[in-house]
Amino acid sequence: MDIEKKVVETINRYKLLKKTDKVVVALSGGKDSVSVLYILKKLGYDVSGLMIDLKLGRWSEIHNENMLKFCEELGVPLTIVDLKEEFGQGICFIKAVLKKQKNLTGCTVCGIIKRWILNKWAKKLGSDKLVTGHNLDDEAQNVLMNFLKGNICLGARSSPATGVSGDRQPVAGNGFCQRVKPLFFVAENDIRAYAKSKKFDILYDKCPCAFGTYRVETREWMSHISDKEKLAIVENFQKLIPGLRKGNVFEIKKCRECGEPSRSELCNFCKIMGSL
Ligand code: AMP
Ligand code: ZN
Numbered sequence: 001m002d003i004e005k006k007v008v009e010t011i012n013r014y015k016l017l018k019k020t021d022k023v024v025v026a027l028s029g030g031k032d033s034v035s036v037l038y039i040l041k042k043l044g045y046d047v048s049g050l051m052i053d054l055k056l057g058r059w060s061e062i063h064n065e066n067m068l069k070f071c072e073e074l075g076v077p078l079t080i081v082d083l084k085e086e087f088g089q090g091i092c093f094i095k096a097v098l099k100k101q102k103n104l105t106g107c108t109v110c111g112i113i114k115r116w117i118l119n120k121w122a123k124k125l126g127s128d129k130l131v132t133g134h135n136l137d138d139e140a141q142n143v144l145m146n147f148l149k150g151n152i153c154l155g156a157r158s159s160p161a162t163g164v165s166g167d168r169q170p171v172a173g174n175g176f177c178q179r180v181k182p183l184f185f186v187a188e189n190d191i192r193a194y195a196k197s198k199k200f201d202i203l204y205d206k207c208p209c210a211f212g213t214y215r216v217e218t219r220e221w222m223s224h225i226s227d228k229e230k231l232a233i234v235e236n237f238q239k240l241i242p243g244l245r246k247g248n249v250f251e252i253k254k255c256r257e258c259g260e261p262s263r264s265e266l267c268n269f270c271k272i273m274g275s276l
Helices: 003-013 031-042 057-074 083-087 091-102 106-124 136-148 188-197 214-222 227-245 268-273
Strands: 022-026 046-053 078-082 129-131 178-180
Touching (some): 022 106, 031 057, 031 188, 057 078, 091 268, 106 268
16 A cells, blocks of 8 residues: 555545644654654655653663654654653553552553643644544554444544544634544554655554553454455444534533643543542
């Protein structure tokens, strides 16, 4: 697959980005976000990188070193947010406490914390769009995980762009920096092949903290499904979304603790971090 062509098609079809946008790419240091940053820069977008240093020992140190080098060579500014400076703790401690206190598993906690930090910092950096490296496999996993949990409505806002018309999720101005996913229709296998062909100096290992979670189990059994089937899952689910969105309206408030946007009085981040 020509993933550069697919990215251009997705950007145009869903009006993800404008050439005048200040675009911040959430960089984990993995193949997906590195490839999307590289492609957007090549396409002439005004891009910069935003990375959260999760303080996962040597794994984080290598990612940091790689991204500093990668961004410098590409001529792209990079901001690294240090989790310990932000909260006084690394992700492992936070996860261990929350697992014990609330039985929240790793990937849920990490997702909530990352989304909160990335939104706050994207706004701080004055960005118009926040790009993530989420790919077709991530989206297919979401569809099936929500279905198996009996909560398919959770996916009602699944789209290459948050805040697209009819989605009712507010965009900039309501405290959200619009998040966009140019790799939404690109399979992980194709991104890995692309990153290898470009000889990006990166780690291909999975996050050392992601074990024993529902997402990891789903990823494992979904590895037996072909990319064509993953695409069918995601595309067919997209057709169901207009129906799911009916009656799935919510109002955006300001979290009473942190002032960030939230569906309830207290945002998910403050709900979980309040107990630390
Ligand atoms: P993951 O949740 O690890 O599958 O990552 C999904 C996307 O979230 C990545 O492609 C990145 O765009 C973003 N992301 C994940 N981890 C980080 C991080 N430590 N710093 C910045 N962005 C991240
Ligand atoms: Zn909050």
